[in-house]
Amino acid sequence: MPAPPQPTVPTTTGGRFPVRRIFCVGRNYAAHAREMGHDPDREPPFFFSKPADAVVADGADTPYPPLTGQLEHEVELVVAIGAAAADVPVADALDTVWGYGVGLDLTRRDLQAEAKRLGRPWDAAKGFDASATVGVLVPAAGVDPTHGTVELTVNGTLRQAGDLADQIWSVAETIAELSRAVRLAPGDLLMTGTPDGVGPLVRGDVVEGRIAGVGSVRTVVV
Ligand code: MN
Secondary structure (H helix, E strand, C coil): CCCCCCCCCCCCCEEEEECCCCEECCCCEHHHHHHHCCCCCCCCCEEEEECCHEEEECCEECCCCCCCCCCCCCCCEEEEEECCCCCHHHHHHHHHHHHHHHEECCCEEHHHHHHHCCCCHHHHCCCCCCEEEEEEEEEHHHEEEECCCCEEEEEEEEEEEHHHHCCCCCHHHHHHHHHHHCCCCEEEEECCCCCCCCCCCCCCCCEEECCCCCCEEEEEEE
């Protein structure tokens, strides 16, 4: 049996970043927490994950997934880890970052609502095939992850608009917290939460995410 292909994401330096794992943060913008029916109170961040091979490249199509009638978009800053990190202090956390990108944490919202209601895991809602669109990664040196507008349009209409400055947990704090739970290693990606304005997608939608100073990502739902 041949080994499965290594999922990768292209970089602005002409190489490819090998994806090891994909972690995601839930409810990291107050306005999004409120729109999902929660009170944002800076409780410690919580994490879920997607398989590495859920990655969809910038510009590639996203197949509408099975088992749902409510596929939703979430535009997020993606952090690409480039150095091992276990129990890393907040002050040193950004030293572990190789670079950044713009990603879509696609969600089967109806399955997530059911999982919440029944106290079940989110895997089926979050970790399905092609659920992680990730744009070209830019090296960390040129990026300040503490501020920058975050936007998502569908067919050119603005759906989500926020700012990295509105994150409840900063990128450094999120890396530090996650590194207390698992040993982060080169190849790990971290999706850092979405601003408010999440909503449904249908086949044919052109979805574009942008973060100032980072880049963009584009996919068509087919
Ligand atoms: Mn998300």
